[in-house]
Structures are given as C-alpha cells and as structure tokens.
Amino acid sequence: MRALALLLIPSVALAQRPAASPARVVPLKPFAPPAWAVPSAPIPVGAAPRPDSTVWHHVAGSPRAYTMQQIGNAFDIPDWFPDAHPPAPKSVLYGTRPTGRACGYCHLPNGAGRPENATLAGLPAAYTIAQMRAFRDSSRKSASKDWPTNSMHAVAAGVTDDDVREAAAYFERLALTRRNRIVETTRVPVTRVETMLAVKEGEGTEPIAGRLIEVPDELSRHAMRDPTVRYTTYVPPGTLARGRRVATQGPAGIATACSTCHGPDLLGMAGTPPLAGRSPAGMLRQLVSFRTGARADSASVVMRPIVNALTVDDMAAVSAYLGSLPPQRGAKH
Template structure:
C-alpha cells in the first residue's frame, strides 16, 4: 500500500521528535525530576463504552424516518444497511466514490455508514473530514498489519476496522482517503464544563442521554452524547453533540498543551500546529470528539496503538494520567476545527 521509503508522516514525525527533544533540553525546567509514569490501570469505561449483551434490537415496522431539511425517507432497515450510506443532505458534500457510499460486499462496509457522508463520525469512531490522505492511508495500513488495535478488543467499531482493512484494496483505500481529506470538518461538538451530568446509557457503542432529568456527578469523565439520538441512529451527519467535561478542564488542558507542564508532556503545537488544526501530514485534533481523543491517548500510552505515529506520541503520553487526558481532550475539542 505504501512505497518502501520513508513516508511524509515518518519524516515529519522524526522532525517533531527532534524539535520536542530540543525544547526539553533548552527549557529551564529540563533538569527537574521527571514525573512518575501513571500506575497500571484499566481503560476508562466511559471512553470505551461496550453495548451490553442481550439487548434486543428494535424491529423494523416499516415506518419511514425523516430528518430536518431533507426530502429523503428511509426505514430502519435501510439506515442500518452497512452497505448503503444514508445521504440525507447530498448538497453538503462532493460526489461520494462507490467504496465510500456502498463499500464492497461481503467484507468492506461502506465508509460513510460509520463515518457519515460528511466525515463527521461520532463518539464511537473517528471523524475523518479534513485528515491528510496520507495519514488515513497509513492508519488503514496499521489496522491491516495489526500495529493499531485497541485496549478493549470487544468494541465493534475497532473490530470492524481491523477486519475490513484486510479486505480493502489499495485503490479503494486511496479513493476513500482522497474523498475524506477533501472535506472540511464541521463544528458539531459543544463542550460544556459542569459538575453534574445527565444520567446516560450505552447505545450503539457510545453514550446516550436517558432524558429522565436525573443528574449525577461528572467526576473525572467526558460524557459525550448526541443532542438528538434518533437522528444520530438515522446516520444524519448534521447531528450536534454535547461533550460534558469537568469544570476547569479546558484551561488545564490548554496549559498542558501549550507548556508541557514542566516536562509532564510535550507541547501539542510542535506537531499538530499552533491552532491544533494539523501541520502537513500530521492530523488536526481541534474540534474532534473528546471521547475518541482520550481513547487514542490511552491506546498510545498502553501500546495498543503502535503504528508509525506511536514513537512520536510516546513521550507525549507516557506520564499522563487519565485526568490529564480528559483535560487535553476537552481543550482540543473546544477549539474550532
């Protein structure tokens, strides 16, 4: 899939590591004692939601579903067909390639079935819009080789990616990468600092507001939910999300991202750019799902994401606590994409 030479990601990654090393050596706190690495733990369940066993899926009674500002009408079976991406708003994006809208039966699901027609994705997976094509291609190669897995192998979204990456052809991957990289990520996440959050349940590998009015302490969690669950189930790419984060976490994350907090981490802007919108082949992280970002930080730290970018990310994540990850993700998600 990739030529046998250093990819742009590898070259820039090495430069970023060198810059980060120089910055550490030149700062006044470089001689301070290195913070101890976090103790062994388990993946935070709120970041890795798993659908409970035994849940009976609702049956299709033939009722047609609609979403605002669309003339399309689809049944529940149609919106759940993994080889047909519901295109509620065709004017929101350029024409979709066949692999993106239909996939390739029997093993390659339609890309937009999970990642939506405009590449917004959801808390359970990745937003692909605006990511560099070379980065997307490399991630598919990492899924295929087994370098990129997940801390909780039972999660269906990651299992699906690992499976379909082995069946997708190089031209299909390149076509999909070109499509998603051509899109602009839309701001669909509203980050809200709070001490209490609505009670939630796991629904489709992400959290959903129970809408009972009951509240509970947020603790050190990110609670990310769609504002309209049924529209999200219908795979409407215009759905907005609320990401509840602990009070004060955005400012804490900004300090970590911009200063490194005395060697606790590496300044994010060195590689991801001053606005965290990406730099060359390095992906932007501004305005993306904080749940997803926490999972990636955790997976990098624990070695379950070990592709080309892992060497670059290791000094960034090795001393982070889960609370630090929450803060960094809250800050990045609060920025304009």
C-alpha cells in the first residue's frame, strides 16, 4: 500500500503542473449518475423578486441583524458571528467587482460552506490555489449542466492571484466543525430541488429507495447564510458499515484505503483535501464529477482508478461514512 502511495504521490504534486498527457490518464468507464446523486435544477433567470430591504432578520446568538437585501449582497456579505473567526481578508468579505464575488458569500466567512458549494475551512492552501486554477481554465466543471460549480469560473477569473493566495491562507487556518447528522433510515421527507435539496413541507415521507438525501434542518437559516444551521443526511440502513469497508479496504480490486492519500485520520495531506466531517452530498458530487470527467484537472487523474472501481452506491456510502468522522482540526487552530 505504501509502495502504491509512493508511486502515486508524485502525481499529487501535479497540482502545479499542466495537464498530464492523455496517454497516461486512465480512461473513464461509461457512467450515468442517477439524478439524486447530483440534484440540480436550472438556476432561475430573469426577474427574481427584489429582496426585501426593510425587515431586519436575526439568527440565534448573533449580535447582528441584516435585511434580505444585505444577505444577498455578494460584495459586502453578512457575517453573523464576526468574533467566531480571525479577521478575514477583503477577498473573503468584499470580493472584487464585477465578477469576483466574495468567497464568504457562498462558502461563509468561517469557511463552513454549504452542501451546494464546499467547505473551505482546513483545506491545504496549495489545494485551494490548484482548484482556483482548475476553475479558471475550466478543467473543473459542473457535474450537471445546471449545477452552480461553473459560478466558480467567473469568480476565479475575477480575482487576482494575490487575492487567491490570501483567501487560501485564511481558510487553511480555520477549524472545520461537523454540521451533518447522518441518519440511516428506510423513509425520508419528500424533497424538492432548491439549488440543493430541501424538505417539501407538509408532503410527508417516502421510501428512501437507495438514495442519499441531504437537507438543511431549517431552510430559512440556510437561506440567511447562518453558519450554525445544521444539516441531516439520510442514507439507507447498513450504509455506514459499507462506507467504512470502502474507505478502509479500498474499492473492490483496488486495495488502497482512502487514508493512503488523504492522511491517517482522513484529515488531508499536502495536495490532498481532508474528507472527515465534510458534507456527504458535497463529497458524493465530487466522486461523480471525477467519474464523469467533469473534474478533469491534472491532479484529479489520481482519483480516476478509484472512482472507476466504485458504484454510485459505494460513492454514497463512503461519502456518508467520511461525513460521520470527526474533523479534528481544533488542535491546529
């Protein structure tokens, strides 16, 4: 296992290099992800209702109040708990007009992120910088035509390299807190697509039918960009045990544990992102993206043999298991 890691680790450093030559890249096997693995709906275009600018909103425990118009301002973002994170750089709180929207608008000022984007807290700065390069050259794209990953293309094109370095260094210092409760169950609330999934109030429950369903516990707090809102990830019974097997033994035919590259407690290493305690729906979407080739930046080729050997059920299971692990980043903070 170590030998394989040593063989593969040099390609991890590829983050800095141009795309690997096609001859060396493992071809992807055909794969059509089911809709639940990449829930998405077209982003509404045209006249959205103007957000309210008169009603002040509050979230529990925050000293601040914002109107919905302020909450929707990507160039001066809501920061509900300013004392809960170190002073954030301009790129995180204010961004650069016209397209370099503030990182904290989507990823939140403490880097907790939301299931439809990504956690940035605790990501190695080199990895963040490499992903920004991949968004800029479009080698990392959306897993579905409607998914907002492509919004990162405009952001990446609209900020300077110094802004990226500053933001990456800021997020690397932050400790990730786990916000997902993972529940094994046979029935789930009926959901609708709202960029990510949300509970359809008053519609009761339905069979889980093999899916991974992740929803905010309170949609209004999610919509207000409250970093303390929690999420629930529903998976079928037996999923966590299956995920643990995939993570520790590696996918069938590839006896390489995820920790070989993602670090002993799955907390990441130089060039590889941490996986423990992150959003299962977000990680599932990444595995699908590697598998369909939507994520095709040079460093991503390392994940190809892994995802080629995983079924979508394995992907969901390993994502749920990884999401259930403690992020244990506190010591670094």
